[in-house]
Amino acid sequence: MPAVSMTVNGKAVSGDVEARTLLVQFLRENLRLTGTHVGCDTSQCGACVIHVDGIAAKSCTLLALQCEGAKITTIEGLAAADGPLHPMQEAFREHHGLQCGYCTPGMIMSALDIVRRRGNDLDEHTIREQLDGNICRCTGYHNIVKAIAAGAKEMGKGGTTQQAAE
Amino acid sequence: MSATGIGAAVRRKEDFRFITGQGQYTDDVVRPGETRAVFVRSPHAHANIKSIDVSAAKAMPGVIDVLTGAQLATDKIGNLICGWMIHSKDGTPMKMAPHPALAASKVNCVGDAVAVVIAETVGQGKDAAEKVKVEYEVLSAVVDPAKAQAKGAPQIHPDIANNTIYQWHLGDAKATEAAFANAKHVTKLDIVNNRLVPNAMEPRAALAEYDAGTDNLTLWNTSQNPHVARLVIAAFVGMAPEHKLRVIAPDVGGGFGSKIFIYPEEVVCLWAARKLRRPVKWTSDRSEAFLTDAHGRDHITHAELALDGNGKILALRAKTIANLGAYMSTFSSSVPTYLYATLLSGQYDIPQIYCEVDAVYTNTAPVDAYRGAGRPEATFVVERLVEVAARQLNLEPAELRRRNFVKSFPHQTPVIMAYDAGDYNASMKKAMEMADVKGFAKRKREAARHGKLRGLGFSAYIEACGIAPSQAVGSLGAGVGLWESAEVRVNPTGSVEVLTGCHAHGQGHETTFAQLVSERLGIPFDSVSIVHGDTDKVQFGMGTYGSRSGAVGMSAIVKALDKIEAKAKKVAAFMLEAAEGDIEFKDGKFTVAGTDKSAAFGEVALNAYIAHKFTGAELEPGLKETSFYDPTNFTFPAGCHICEIEIDIETGKSEIVNWTAVDDFGTVINPMIVEGQVHGGIAQGVGQALMEGAVYSAEGQLVSGSFMDYTMPRAHDLPSFHVGLTETKAPSNPLGIKGCGEAGAIASPAAVINAITDAIGTEELAMPATANAVWAALQRATPRQAA
Amino acid sequence: MYNFTFHRPTTVRQAAGLLARNPDAKLLAGGHSLIPVMKQRLASPAALVDLGLVEGIVGVELKGRSVSIGAMTRHADVANSPVLKEVMPALASVPGSIGDPQVRNRGTIGGSIANNDPNADYPAACLGLGATIITNKRRIAADDFFTGMFSTALEEGEIIVRVSFPVAKKAGYEKFKHPASGFALVGVFVSKRGPDIRVAVTGAGANGVFRVPSFEEALKKRFSPKSIEGLTIPASGMNADIHASAEYRAHLVGVLARRALVKATA
Ligand SMILES: Cc1cc2nc3c(=O)[nH]c(=O)nc-3n(C[C@H](O)[C@H](O)[C@H](O)COP(=O)(O)OP(=O)(O)OC[C@H]3O[C@@H](n4cnc5c(N)ncnc54)[C@H](O)[C@@H]3O)c2cc1C
Numbered sequence A: 001m002p003a004v005s006m007t008v009n010g011k012a013v014s015g016d017v018e019a020r021t022l023l024v025q026f027l028r029e030n031l032r033l034t035g036t037h038v039g040c041d042t043s044q045c046g047a048c049v050i051h052v053d054g055i056a057a058k059s060c061t062l063l064a065l066q067c068e069g070a071k072i073t074t075i076e077g078l079a080a081a082d083g084p085l086h087p088m089q090e091a092f093r094e095h096h097g098l099q100c101g102y103c104t105p106g107m108i109m110s111a112l113d114i115v116r117r118r119g120n121d122l123d124e125h126t127i128r129e130q131l132d133g134n135i136c137r138c139t140g141y142h143n144i145v146k147a148i149a150a151g152a153k154e155m156g157k158g159g160t161t162q163q164a165a166e
Numbered sequence B: 001m002s003a004t005g006i007g008a009a010v011r012r013k014e015d016f017r018f019i020t021g022q023g024q025y026t027d028d029v030v031r032p033g034e035t036r037a038v039f040v041r042s043p044h045a046h047a048n049i050k051s052i053d054v055s056a057a058k059a060m061p062g063v064i065d066v067l068t069g070a071q072l073a074t075d076k077i078g079n080l081i082c083g084w085m086i087h088s089k090d091g092t093p094m095k096m097a098p099h100p101a102l103a104a105s106k107v108n109c110v111g112d113a114v115a116v117v118i119a120e121t122v123g124q125g126k127d128a129a130e131k132v133k134v135e136y137e138v139l140s141a142v143v144d145p146a147k148a149q150a151k152g153a154p155q156i157h158p159d160i161a162n163n164t165i166y167q168w169h170l171g172d173a174k175a176t177e178a179a180f181a182n183a184k185h186v187t188k189l190d191i192v193n194n195r196l197v198p199n200a201m202e203p204r205a206a207l208a209e210y211d212a213g214t215d216n217l218t219l220w221n222t223s224q225n226p227h228v229a230r231l232v233i234a235a236f237v238g239m240a241p242e243h244k245l246r247v248i249a250p251d252v253g254g255g256f257g258s259k260i261f262i263y264p265e266e267v268v269c270l271w272a273a274r275k276l277r278r279p280v281k282w283t284s285d286r287s288e289a290f291l292t293d294a295h296g297r298d299h300i301t302h303a304e305l306a307l308d309g310n311g312k313i314l315a316l317r318a319k320t321i322a323n324l325g326a327y328m329s330t331f332s333s334s335v336p337t338y339l340y341a342t343l344l345s346g347q348y349d350i351p352q353i354y355c356e357v358d359a360v361y362t363n364t365a366p367v368d369a370y371r372g373a374g375r376p377e378a379t380f381v382v383e384r385l386v387e388v389a390a391r392q393l394n395l396e397p398a399e400l401r402r403r404n405f406v407k408s409f410p411h412q413t414p415v416i417m418a419y420d421a422g423d424y425n426a427s428m429k430k431a432m433e434m435a436d437v438k439g440f441a442k443r444k445r446e447a448a449r450h451g452k453l454r455g456l457g458f459s460a461y462i463e464a465c466g467i468a469p470s471q472a473v474g475s476l477g478a479g480v481g482l483w484e485s486a487e488v489r490v491n492p493t494g495s496v497e498v499l500t501g502c503h504a505h506g507q508g509h510e511t512t513f514a515q516l517v518s519e520r521l522g523i524p525f526d527s528v529s530i531v532h533g534d535t536d537k538v539q540f541g542m543g544t545y546g547s548r549s550g551a552v553g554m555s556a557i558v559k560a561l562d563k564i565e566a567k568a569k570k571v572a573a574f575m576l577e578a579a580e581g582d583i584e585f586k587d588g589k590f591t592v593a594g595t596d597k598s599a600a601f602g603e604v605a606l607n608a609y610i611a612h613k614f615t616g617a618e619l620e621p622g623l624k625e626t627s628f629y630d631p632t633n634f635t636f637p638a639g640c641h642i643c644e645i646e647i648d649i650e651t652g653k654s655e656i657v658n659w660t661a662v663d664d665f666g667t668v669i670n671p672m673i674v675e676g677q678v679h680g681g682i683a684q685g686v687g688q689a690l691m692e693g694a695v696y697s698a699e700g701q702l703v704s705g706s707f708m709d710y711t712m713p714r715a716h717d718l719p720s721f722h723v724g725l726t727e728t729k730a731p732s733n734p735l736g737i738k739g740c741g742e743a744g745a746i747a748s749p750a751a752v753i754n755a756i757t758d759a760i761g762t763e764e765l766a767m768p769a770t771a772n773a774v775w776a777a778l779q780r781a782t783p784r785q786a787a
Numbered sequence C: 001m002y003n004f005t006f007h008r009p010t011t012v013r014q015a016a017g018l019l020a021r022n023p024d025a026k027l028l029a030g031g032h033s034l035i036p037v038m039k040q041r042l043a044s045p046a047a048l049v050d051l052g053l054v055e056g057i058v059g060v061e062l063k064g065r066s067v068s069i070g071a072m073t074r075h076a077d078v079a080n081s082p083v084l085k086e087v088m089p090a091l092a093s094v095p096g097s098i099g100d101p102q103v104r105n106r107g108t109i110g111g112s113i114a115n116n117d118p119n120a121d122y123p124a125a126c127l128g129l130g131a132t133i134i135t136n137k138r139r140i141a142a143d144d145f146f147t148g149m150f151s152t153a154l155e156e157g158e159i160i161v162r163v164s165f166p167v168a169k170k171a172g173y174e175k176f177k178h179p180a181s182g183f184a185l186v187g188v189f190v191s192k193r194g195p196d197i198r199v200a201v202t203g204a205g206a207n208g209v210f211r212v213p214s215f216e217e218a219l220k221k222r223f224s225p226k227s228i229e230g231l232t233i234p235a236s237g238m239n240a241d242i243h244a245s246a247e248y249r250a251h252l253v254g255v256l257a258r259r260a261l262v263k264a265t266a
């Protein structure tokens, strides 16, 4: 089996995988990082969104081998274990941006990518358009949109487009 | 109101684990030596199985075994059942066909499982599943409920004539007929309530483990009601006795009804785990979910409303054909009957109602309760009829509603329900103000200037929740009682665990239930934790659906807390050396009336356990109480939703420009969570009205079998919602809660379609009202109407 | 997904060599068409040749009167290219409308064009601008490249390295999104470059992307939405499915062409 190595949430990791192993399988099954979810098999729901070298991607539509040498950030890497939550995580809690929580990791990772691309001052229309790749069945999006706007603002106060803790 | 008590928008306890990626959903659970199940599924909607050859599959790498329906039968694993008996008009019981977990001789829908591969990995399992050779004799299929009963339609189950499960009715046919005969005006509508796929974002999953040493089976599954799953799998499927079967539903990623039911995959995983002595896990692909999760709705209805010359409703009648799919799912029979026809009175005083329902088998996935279950279908019938009647009579739709609202309570409808409290005009009035209905005409003119059509649609819905008084549902055919249990365990240090038979999968029980306990016992919110979803921890419970957790589940907690207080007072009496009758409890403190003697709740708890102040003869040590609460009535949440929509004349595309919802949920424990439930419900209802629809080809292939073809509402399809509340308390439970989980989904489809038909000037428009459908309706409408 | 062997060449020549040596091999670009079909087990290449590390086939460049886009340039990078936004914003808007942000972060122009999904956006832009597809072997005019649903003029082992778009003064793209998938239910690209007037339609045709000669003819008199007012195309030959009838698609072609023209002439 081919070997693969990459950096995940700041840690160097490696493993032997079948070539057909998806990044999401590598994360969930090999690394036991189960915060990244799978909600579909047609690359549409966004439950699996992670960052590859700082850019959001659907980990169900990437081979682990394509990520050789890449820096991956997952939901588990946003806040240090003993540190404060990332402002975007905090915003989702504060604004009730989640119910069952299944879409949430993908939503938060996508939200950070919106901030990366569109900055800290996000209007409702922009957020809704930019959430095209993420499906939530619980919230009706109302509070997700609120959370992202607030989280983006808060990140701006930190003076950066603050990504992961690492 | 305290910062964490009843009525406070407390931030949720459960969120930390979800926003940090530490939720534990079924697929996240891993057991040592775990194997993976991959199902071999029928590609045909209707076929006889001539033979199954598993030999090539068994020889594939990583394969542990391949099991079939024949082996399942040999091992005497029983069929899945529908647990609600419905009798036809002629008194005959419903016709429930056998539903084996693996089909052995015949398949009745695409996706019917015929074999299962147990392999080391999913990849290997899928490779091997392709090697299972199944020889089918393909039969012609029927998917359309309107055609299922026709002469010459394919017979799906032997001995079940015309594919008809039951022919049921409710109400007084003769009296209704007479009322229609005297009517000045009759409004008639043909309605299709489109078939939906629930699509909770977490696909279903099951993980089964067998402990040979103790002969115990454990099942982790995506369930809204683990105890009911255990009961059915033990008592009907006969897998293992209840005390040898533990069911754990850990974090569950949404349910909306689809995870109430007991499914074949759970049965097969348990069976295989015991047979192979290895844990067996199955996680549904989304494509599999489309084929195998129980779908929702799928009604065809002809409905009529009779009115007098003053716009007063005299009677309503409806004839519905309900598609239940290839097999009767767990609660399927109750949905188009007692959860549907009993709500056909809406918010209105309607003297006579008569409803007939035929339930039929078709070669499609089973259909069962989906958010709202029967009540969205009823609301759609009533609210479309009322709106269209108003238009035909040239009355303001609000005025027609006002003239017919039920205004005094209790109100007995002609269809079983006795409404106990409500103020329907109050919610409509508030909604009309919030939606600025007065300014609509101006906005419509403005829109016309930009080539857009604007419409306004109301939906004044009612639902019956708090499901349900056990005796009542028993008399209607339910196989179980629908009470709820709670156990309150006070620890010696004064912290509290509440074990509930409800199950949260997004509703936030860990927060709202703790709010109740913390307020009632006067202890910190963080000192309360909620335990649910494990049959080894919680003794029994009925789970979460039908907006029942507040009205029924929390009432059970209240009852248990009453007992805790009573016992704690006894302990306090010994501690404070006072008569029990003199002990008062307030804000977490026990005091002796007329003295300054007091003891904090924590001190009393400790004394209950150390038991130094009383003898065993005087009082049992410990502080733990249980209650089984059985509601005395349904609850009747109601409200008014108003949808304002804008339509692009050239493309037919509609955009919701404003949504107002004013609901009466009785007491609200946490407004933040309640609003969230409303938002989510509206989104699902808008989905049904504008975009969602499960479509089968005539051959029984699911054409809309993935998110590529089944349109899920996305953020840009929806606006932000304006949500308001009115309040009349539910008299039937101690907290006055009515329930809020389904309201949005029940109210919204009618509001959307009323708005679009208002805009385009024709009533001929089926759901989902896609851009194509609206454009086509505009083409059919006369130019005057379209202008 | 079936298993396969995985290769990561660093030059086009190496990639071509790997394709030649591995009979059932396929190129992997962004993987956002190929991986989903492999997951559904509808494609089963024995080997994947990943273009991810191949040098020299990424980026957007203005070369005289054309814009040259490397095959491995991601949709997001084309959409945000300052050069392109300056000289031909209509073309930048095409990848900007593809799928969702995550798809745009991975999918590439080469992959999209090679795939020629009948509902894809780029084929409309290629045909609507008269682009040239440059492979490791030859140059192919867009008019000759798209040969039907999921089929192109590419030969076995041929690799797209670049796509060259002539800069049109007037151009516009209007897309009506497929409600579920986000692809083009119908998309129309219009352009005028001197006397060359093009109207290209994706999503609607049963055989993939096509041009509308009747509209182009009408626009020769005056390149304006008015010129095609009331013009329609026949519904025969249009796709029909649960999302849109052939009549509706034909109708949308007219509506979207006019809206694209409004953009192009704004
Ligand atoms: C959820 C989702 C939504 C989408 N929405 C849209 C949309 O709205 N509009 C749209 O147009 N597309 C859409 N797409 C498709 C997307 O644009 C793909 O990225 C694109 O079609 C393929 O590009 P790729 O780089 O991912 O190619 P791959 O998937 O890697 O490859 C596709 C095919 O092209 C071949 N190939 C790749 N590169 C080359 C090359 N340089 N030379 C020769 N052959 C090559 C491959 O062998 C393969 O057969 C969507 C995809 C997804 C998953």
Ligand code: FES
Binding pocket: A037, A038, A039, A040, A041, A042, A043, A044, A045, A046, A047, A048, A049, A058, A059, A060, A061
């Ligand atoms: S799992 Fe649905 S997009 Fe990746």
Ligand code: FES
Binding pocket: A097, A098, A099, A100, A101, A102, A103, A104, A135, A136, A137, A138, A139, B201, B253, B254, B506
């Ligand atoms: S919170 Fe449940 S899917 Fe989004």
